[in-house]
Amino acid sequence: MFGYVTVCEPELKMKDFRKYKSYYCGLCRSLKKRYGTMGQMTLTYDMTFAVILLTSLYESETKTELHRCKVHPVKKQRMLVNEITEYAADMNLILAYYHLKDDWVDEKKVGGFLGTCALRRKVKKVIHKYPRQCRAIQKELKALAEYEKSREENIDKPAGCFGRVMEELFLYKKDHWEGRLRRLGFFLGKYIYIMDAYEDLEKDRKEGNYNPMQRLSERADYEERVKEMLCMMMGECSAEFERLPCLLDIDILRNILYDGVWNRYNKLQVQRKVRNGHNGEESI
Incomplete structure (x- = not known):
């Protein structure tokens, strides 16, 4: 359900794209x-x-590091790290753990069981460190699972659950x-959920899986x-962003919110037009 909030590379200056990659590599390293x-x-x-x-908001002191990795074993990569990077790494782990746990408890997926076992020891300290976020994530993912079980047709309800998960992570x-x-965070989370349901509709329909877009x-x-719906979610999200006093990396942030989040949507439109025999291209 992730991977929708990224940059639109063609619309970004090269120096900003390199800096974006440095933040990404820094999070990966952390x-x-x-x-x-x-x-x-x-x-x-x-x-x-x-x-x-x-x-950008908290003007956190950021260090530049150079490291090699499995993806780039020859040349050292520039990585940007700070206290926010560590926080995001912890949130990544918590979210992944609860998703895997729900997969095992609700659907008895073997991958969920194995993943939960692999992460359990690592996540204990993080859960203790962030009780507010963990309680909220656990509560909303449980509610989301209930909506999926009952095959809720009003997409606003399950999307709201994921919105509340994301709002807690951004706080x-x-x-x-x-x-x-x-x-x-709330409106960005709803956007992610709606976009994911929209993208997976055909696959879910073929496999008989729940998808709140089915009726719509x-x-x-x-x-x-x-x-x-997507424009409304991003409009509300962007409006809140513009009210924050962010100056550092403002071009990267605006690129993501106004262009990057539409990458997958625009790609889907092109693919569907090709399948339907059209040559036109619609984009946001």
């Missing part, structure tokens, strides 16, 4: 250093956005910016409604 290869596998672009946003600390960060897809104006 996950590896703190939680090993299994932790590193939880890496997401979405949490990279959180690192850049919170670093690095309770301070003057709590309200804005919560709303930003029967409407003649389905595509228009989906686009309207």
Whole structure:
């Protein structure tokens, strides 16, 4: 359900793209250093956005490091790390753990059981360190699982659960910016959930899996409604972002929120037009 919140590379200056990669590599390095290869596998672009946003908001002191990795074994890569990077690594781990746990408890997926066992010891300290976030994530993922079991047709309900998960992750600390960060994370989370359901509809339909878009897809104006919902979510999210006093890496952040989040949507539109024999291309 992740990977929608990334940059639009063609619209980004090269120096900004290199810096974005440095934040991404820094988060990857932090996950590896703190939680090993299994932790590193939880890496997401979405949490990279959180690192850049919170670093900009709180003006966190950031260190530049050079390291090799399995993906780049020859040349050392530039990595940006700070206290926000460590926080994002912890949130990545918590979210991955609870997802795997729900997969095992609710659907008896072997991967969920094995993943939970592999992460259990690593995640105990993190759960103790962040009780607020963990309680919220556990509560909302449980509610989300109930909606999936009952095959809830109103997408706003399960999307709201994931929105509340993301708002808790973006709330690095309770301070003057709590309200804005919560709303930003909430609407971004709803966007991610809706986009994921939209992308997976055909596959879920073939496999008989739950998808809250199923009923909506029967409407003649389905595509228009989906686009309207996605635009509404990102409009609210971006409005909250613009009210934050972020100056550092502002071009990267705006690139993600105004262009990058639409990468997958635009790609889907092109693929569908090709399948339907059209040459036109629609994009946000």
